[in-house]
Amino acid sequence: MITIRGQQIDDIKQKKVENFIEKANQFLRNNYSDKTDPMTNTQLNGIIENAINRAEKYDIITEQGIISFLEFMFSMSLDYDSNPKTGWTKTILNDHFLSEPEKIMSIINTLKTI
Amino acid sequence: MNIKFYLPCEFGNKLKCSQGNGGATSHTGKAYYAYDFVSPETTNFNICAVADGEVKKVLDTHSEGGVLYTNGKIDISKSSKRYPANYILIYHAVDSCYSLYYHIAYNSAKFKAGDTVKQGEIIAKAGSVGVSTATHLHFQIQKANSSWGQSIAFSFEESSTISAGNTYTSQNQLNLFAAQYQNQASYPKLTAGGPPQEWWIEFKNTGNEVWENHNRNNKIVKLALGTYSQPDIQEGRQLKCGWESPTRLAVVGKDVVQPGDVGRFSFQVKAPSSLESGKYKLQVTPKSPAGWLKQDDGYELNCFAEIEVTEQEKIGDIFSPDKLGDVQAQCIASEKALFPYEDSAGLQDFASPNGDIQVVSWDRRRCYHGDNVNMIIKCHENVPDGSIIDVKIFEADSTSSDDIVKENISGMINNSQCEIPFKVDWLNYFEIEGSQYEFYFTAIVQGGDSSPAKSKLLFVDLFKFIFM
Numbered sequence: 001m002i003t004i005r006g007q008q009i010d011d012i013k014q015k016k017v018e019n020f021i022e023k024a025n026q027f028l029r030n031n032y033s034d035k036t037d038p039m040t041n042t043q044l045n046g047i048i049e050n051a052i053n054r055a056e057k058y059d060i061i062t063e064q065g066i067i068s069f070l071e072f073m074f075s076m077s078l079d080y081d082s083n084p085k086t087g088w089t090k091t092i093l094n095d096h097f098l099s100e101p102e103k104i105m106s107i108i109n110t111l112k113t114i
Numbered sequence: 115m116n117i118k119f120y121l122p123c124e125f126g127n128k129l130k131c132s133q134g135n136g137g138a139t140s141h142t143g144k145a146y147y148a149y150d151f152v153s154p155e156t157t158n159f160n161i162c163a164v165a166d167g168e169v170k171k172v173l174d175t176h177s178e179g180g181v182l183y184t185n186g187k188i189d190i191s192k193s194s195k196r197y198p199a200n201y202i203l204i205y206h207a208v209d210s211c212y213s214l215y216y217h218i219a220y221n222s223a224k225f226k227a228g229d230t231v232k233q234g235e236i237i238a239k240a241g242s243v244g245v246s247t248a249t250h251l252h253f254q255i256q257k258a259n260s261s262w263g264q265s266i267a268f269s270f271e272e273s274s275t276i277s278a279g280n281t282y283t284s285q286n287q288l289n290l291f292a293a294q295y296q297n298q299a300s301y302p303k304l305t306a307g308g309p310p311q312e313w314w315i316e317f318k319n320t321g322n323e324v325w326e327n328h329n330r331n332n333k334i335v336k337l338a339l340g341t342y343s344q345p346d347i348q349e350g351r352q353l354k355c356g357w358e359s360p361t362r363l364a365v366v367g368k369d370v371v372q373p374g375d376v377g378r379f380s381f382q383v384k385a386p387s388s389l390e391s392g393k394y395k396l397q398v399t400p401k402s403p404a405g406w407l408k409q410d411d412g413y414e415l416n417c418f419a420e421i422e423v424t425e426q427e428k429i430g431d432i433f434s435p436d437k438l439g440d441v442q443a444q445c446i447a448s449e450k451a452l453f454p455y456e457d458s459a460g461l462q463d464f465a466s467p468n469g470d471i472q473v474v475s476w477d478r479r480r481c482y483h484g485d486n487v488n489m490i491i492k493c494h495e496n497v498p499d500g501s502i503i504d505v506k507i508f509e510a511d512s513t514s515s516d517d518i519v520k521e522n523i524s525g526m527i528n529n530s531q532c533e534i535p536f537k538v539d540w541l542n543y544f545e546i547e548g549s550q551y552e553f554y555f556t557a558i559v560q561g562g563d564s565s566p567a568k569s570k571l572l573f574v575d576l577f578k579f580i581f582m
Contacts, residue, residue: 013439020438027432031460034565052438063433064456071461076494077469077563085470085494101453108455111465111472114492114531 017052020063024048024070032074047078054081058093060100068104117208118271119164120233120286122215122253123153127284130154132250134278135267140190140245147265148254149276153240157249160236162286163204164213164270169229169237170259171203177220179242190245199244201261202237211266212259216252217244232404234288291335291402292321292410295417296376303422307387307459313419314380315398320410323402325371335407336365337379337400339419385423394421430456469563470497474555480573483538487572491525491532491557501527502560505534510552510571518553527559538574 025044029036036044048070055061055069058081072080072089080086081093092098092106123129133139133150141148153159182193202215202223219241225231242249256263269275272282296318302311315337319325325335364379371377383396398417400407408414435456458464465473470493477488491503503525506517525532551574556566 016439023432061437062435063438064429064435067433068455075461075467085496088495104455108464111467114490
């Protein structure tokens with residue numbers, strides 16, 4: 001059985017997070033250039049790190065979940081989950097009966113519904 | 115006269131005037147202002163139109179020429195009955211007059227009555243058919259639409275005093291749109307449904323006509339991109355094919371491209387989201403005011419753009435369904451049925467909201483030009499009633515940031531919703547190049563989030579419009 005040192009696990013985790021931030025940065029720059037163009041990489045990476053922490057509070061913890069959380073931020077507002085205008089999203093995000101994909105699709109489906 | 119008349123032979127060739135105005139041999143009466151020309155170079159020289167015009171009469175079925183004498187003198191009346199002439203009569207609308215080309219060779223006419231002819235185009239060969247003893251061209255300008263009208267005074271551009279015994283060099287140059295392939299950009303590599311990419315191709319102007327990028331002087335030269343395997347032309351109209359492209363038609367980049375200069379035509383090529391990955395050939399179809407732009411030797415330009423298309427990356431291709439930072443090699447059960455987001459290219463495949471607006475939508479996906487449609491806007495909660503919505507309409511395939519409807523379109527929010535009726539009639543001002551157009555609209559709340567919410571496409575069919 002292979003034993004991995006705790007420090008090594010932390011390094012691998014950190015690498016994975018860094019890799020995600022890099023992919024997310026590129027994705028957001030490709031898809032939300034109007035809003036990301038004025039930002040430096042440091043600023044944008046800071047927003048992504050902030051999103052990771054905020055999404056975790058709603059049990060959104062996968063890469064796909066976090067990138068959708070970021071898409072909501074860049075299409076609605078960076079504080080969409082606390083902004084009174086988009087308060088309906090917080091209700092969905094806090095619903096413990098919904099899984100992560102259900103929360104994301106529930107927001108998407110609401111965005112499509114007239 | 116307003117028309118410029120050039121000598122009736124090819125550019126650079128010489129013509130000798132064998133009988134001028136009032137020539138004693140036969141230029142009397144109706145033929146007083148006529149000229150007879152012979153070529154010192156080629157007996158049966160090519161006769162060219164002296165100006166742009168419309169062919170009104172053509173006769174080239176006779177084959178004999180000669181003269182008959184009465185009392186030792188040429189008897190024109192008798193001769194013309196015995197030796198009827200071949201001729202071409204061309205109408206020049208600018209001055210409401212006709213040019214008459216007489217004695218043309220048997221079966222040599224290149225045009226028929228009703229054809230349009232350009233100045234400098236070869237119309238026939240010189241002959242000696244009719245009252246004639248040797249190959250020559252009898253030429254005159256007349257006001258009558260007849261095979262032998264009263265000639266009128268005029269002058270050629272080459273010389274205002276053409277007289278018998280002198281030789282003149284023709285400046286009668288055919289106005290020609292012609293091009294030669296010069297250079298092109300690397301072929302674009304596109305993503306299906308992804309952003310457009312520029313591709314350009316350059317042609318050298320090898321004709322003698324200036325190319326322009328506007329339509330004011332009827333010298334605009336434009337290129338279209340068509341699908342090679344799916345002809346892009348129907349009844350002379352350039353139609354859209356399966357390819358989306360913000361600039362399916364490109365006009366030359368510079369205001370003016372002089373003969374000998376190189377003009378660049380730039381396209382924004384966009385691959386439809388429905389395209390499978392692979393290589394596609396798009397045909398370049400260049401068009402000049404004189405018709406399809408060809409090489410100066412008459413051959414087709416025959417140019418293509420070869421475009422490589424790859425499928426758009428999906429969220430699931432880029433981002434893992436695993437917990438971020440998880441180092442355990444665990445497999446999470448797929449919830450694809452619940453999670454179509456994973457198979458999308460991102461939120462834009464579903465909705466494009468903004469900070470105030472949850473969704474904007476047409477009340478239908480497809481309509482005919484002239485139909486009435488509704489634009490529906492639903493806001494997030496807490497956007498106050500009475501807020502004003504500003505709407506702009508854009509053509510989906512255009513890279514232009516200009517909205518296509520210039521009047522202000524606005525509505526007011528009531529109960530978080532707003533419905534704006536609208537008539538789809540803006541294509542009245544379009545130069546129609548296709549049979550279907552796609553439009554989307556954007557909306558913002560005045561004083562709110564300035565980044566617009568965007569609707570899905572409305573497909574507008576022009577079928578009714580075109581045939582109305």
